[in-house]
């Protein structure tokens with residue numbers, strides 16, 4: 001009887017974000033746009049913070065077509081003054097800040113760390129790590145000062161924050177984002193602010209389209225779920241971490257990687273069952289992006 005009563009108490013409104021005020025950095029395209037779409041799908045108004053206005057304008061239109069409010073704010077996340085002005089602009093338009101997704105970031109081509117120039121190191125750390133800190137700090141100040149005091153901060157890290165491969169500056173920045181997330185979660189829980197991060201694997205965003213079929217096949221072969229990650233694979237994790245459903249989850253690094261980082265099999269994973277997503281479906285969202293001029 002008790003179990004039945006508890007089940008009947010389950011309510012999908014736990015995931016409802018209608019009327020919430022959100023911002024997403026780097027939301028013009030790629031994963032940021034997927035995060036913004038997830039929030040808009042569940043009813044949140046979403047500010048698009050980016051340095052690329054022409055793509056941002058199209059994203060804003062797509063978000064508004066879902067019946068929510070959206071607008072673009074020019075913001076370089078590595079510039080403290082611009083970050084503060086952007087958070088103020090969001091509050092001026094939406095009245096408060098409930099959800100912030102710190103996604104803006106970039107990788108640089110793999111190169112030997114023994115030759116990495118300090119300027120490149122500084123540039124990668126400046127946007128991927130310092131940018132996340134500057135945003136989280138400005139967002140938390142708003143969340144602390146509003147009534148009721150509370151908020152959800154979600155940082156976008158990477159599986160390369162936990163495992164090695166690729167560029168050392170990027171990996172160090174992403175490992176920094178994961179530990180920054182834990183530290184801020186421990187500090188800001190007392191303000192009812194949850195701080196979590198999501199670590200994707202390789203995602204088929206527009207800038208990944210150049211990858212050869214050989215590389216794509218290798219990615220599928222080492223990923224237990226059997227397909228390459230799509231931007232829309234972020235929808236569920238984002239809605240969970242942005243909503244009441246995750247109110248007791250904080251300081252967590254949610255790996256959204258199809259099991260890639262837990263797989264250490266030396267032989268290829270044999271599959272007799274088709275994966276849930278076919279190779280053609282992997283590029284669905286990217287194809288939509290490509291439709292944009």
Ligand SMILES: NC(=O)c1ccc[n+]([C@@H]2O[C@H](COP(=O)([O-])OP(=O)(O)OC[C@H]3O[C@@H](n4cnc5c(N)ncnc54)[C@H](O)[C@@H]3O)[C@@H](O)[C@H]2O)c1
Nearest residue numbers: 026028029030031050051052076077103104105158202203
């Ligand atoms: N694509 C992947 O395979 C992958 C995997 C793991 C993690 N990630 C992470 O996801 C995030 C988004 O990656 P993506 O693949 O969608 O990248 P993307 O290049 O497709 O989009 C990045 C967006 O961030 C914006 N941006 C760049 N620098 C900025 C700055 N200084 N201030 C504000 N906006 C800025 C760009 O204009 C762009 O709109 C990054 O943090 C990235 O490290 C991506």
